[in-house]
Amino acid sequence: EKVLMNNSLINRDEASFSFDDRSMYFGDGVYEVIRVYSGYPYKLEMHLQRLQRSAEELDITYSNSQKQSLKSAIQELLSENELVEDGFVYIQVSRGAAVRDHLYERNIEPISFAFTKEMAIPEQTQDEGAVVYLSEDIRWLRCDIKTVNLLGNIMAKRQAADHDCEEAILHRGETVTEGSSSNIFIVKDGHLQTHPADNLILNGITRRVVIDFAEEQGLSVNYTPFTIDEALEADEAFITSTINEVTPIREWRGTRHGTTNIGPITKQLQNMMREDIAKTRNG
Numbered sequence: 343e344k345v346l347m348n349n350s351l352i353n354r355d356e357a358s359f360s361f362d363d364r365s366m367y368f369g370d371g372v373y374e375v376i377r378v379y380s381g382y383p384y385k386l387e388m389h390l391q392r393l394q395r396s397a398e399e400l401d402i403t404y405s406n407s408q409k410q411s412l413k414s415a416i417q418e419l420l421s422e423n424e425l426v427e428d429g430f431v432y433i434q435v436s437r438g439a440a441v442r443d444h445l446y447e448r449n450i451e452p453i454s455f456a457f458t459k460e461m462a463i464p465e466q467t468q469d470e471g472a473v474v475y476l477s478e479d480i481r482w483l484r485c486d487i488k489t490v491n492l493l494g495n496i497m498a499k500r501q502a503a504d505h506d507c508e509e510a511i512l513h514r515g516e517t518v519t520e521g522s523s524s525n526i527f528i529v530k531d532g533h534l535q536t537h538p539a540d541n542l543i544l545n546g547i548t549r550r551v552v553i554d555f556a557e558e559q560g561l562s563v564n565y566t567p568f569t570i571d572e573a574l575e576a577d578e579a580f581i582t583s584t585i586n587e588v589t590p591i592r593e594w595r596g597t598r599h600g601t602t603n604i605g606p607i608t609k610q611l612q613n614m615m616r617e618d619i620a621k622t623r624n625g
């Protein structure tokens with residue numbers, strides 16, 4: 343099993359990290375998770391562009407040429423690891439290593455690494471729907487940056503799991519923002535609604551892909567934030583993410599309780615995504 347360290351392939355058991363890595367002290371780094379279908383990465387370029395944007399927003403130097411060499415290194419990693427089934431690639435870019443100090447210097451070299459893992463598509467949850475846990479969004483105000491600083495997300499995820507829920511749906515006051523590792527859409531009277539891609543959510547790649555599918559179908563998408571009550575009263579609701587694709591929400595717990603039927607628009611978008619993924623599988 344190989345991994346990437348600064349875009350070079352090395353054996354996993356030979357990979358090591360600096361004691362002074364800032365992503366360890368401060369969560370000072372960015373990351374991406376990219377789906378792999380039958381060995382082929384899905385929407386690789388979009389993920390790498392978002393990685394670069396996340397880095398830039400944090401004043402981490404990440405050039406186009408670093409991005410390009412990462413892209414080919416990922417292809418090498420996938421073939422080297424003979425990942426021919428479904429799985430994912432994880433990439434992390436740390437600001438770099440320096441003796442612990444809140445103040446970062448701009449001359450330190452970023453450190454990147456990546457690994458692959460096999461992972462089946464969670465088809466059962468996609469078919470039966472997920473139970474979600476509504477909880478207060480306690481994160482910072484730059485949720486548009488995909489940083490490894492994920493305490494607000496992971497605490498909510500644990501809380502959801504403790505209530506036998508698959509995902510936490512976060513809300514700032516009454517306004518629903520996104521899931522702890524997904525975006526959320528609702529459907530009302532045939533119209534889709536999702537939080538605008540501002541500083542309060544991560545602009546998910548799957549979110550963007552699903553919006554494209556919806557527009558192809560002539561479905562309108564409203565980017566007005568919606569409330570918890572509106573979510574509970576919606577005709578349909580679903581979450582989107584790289585790992586879970588399009589997954590309907592069937593039950594809500596936490597801040598409020600309720601149930602939602604799995605509906606035709608969710609199913610249609612789910613199928614469109616599956617068809618698009620099938621194209622990736624064929625190379």
Ligand code: PMP
Pocket residue numbers: 375495520521522523524525543544545546547548549582583584585
């Ligand atoms: N929001 C958050 C907070 C996430 O962690 C994720 C998963 N990366 C998403 C949304 C969904 O993004 P994507 O579709 O790019 O996986």
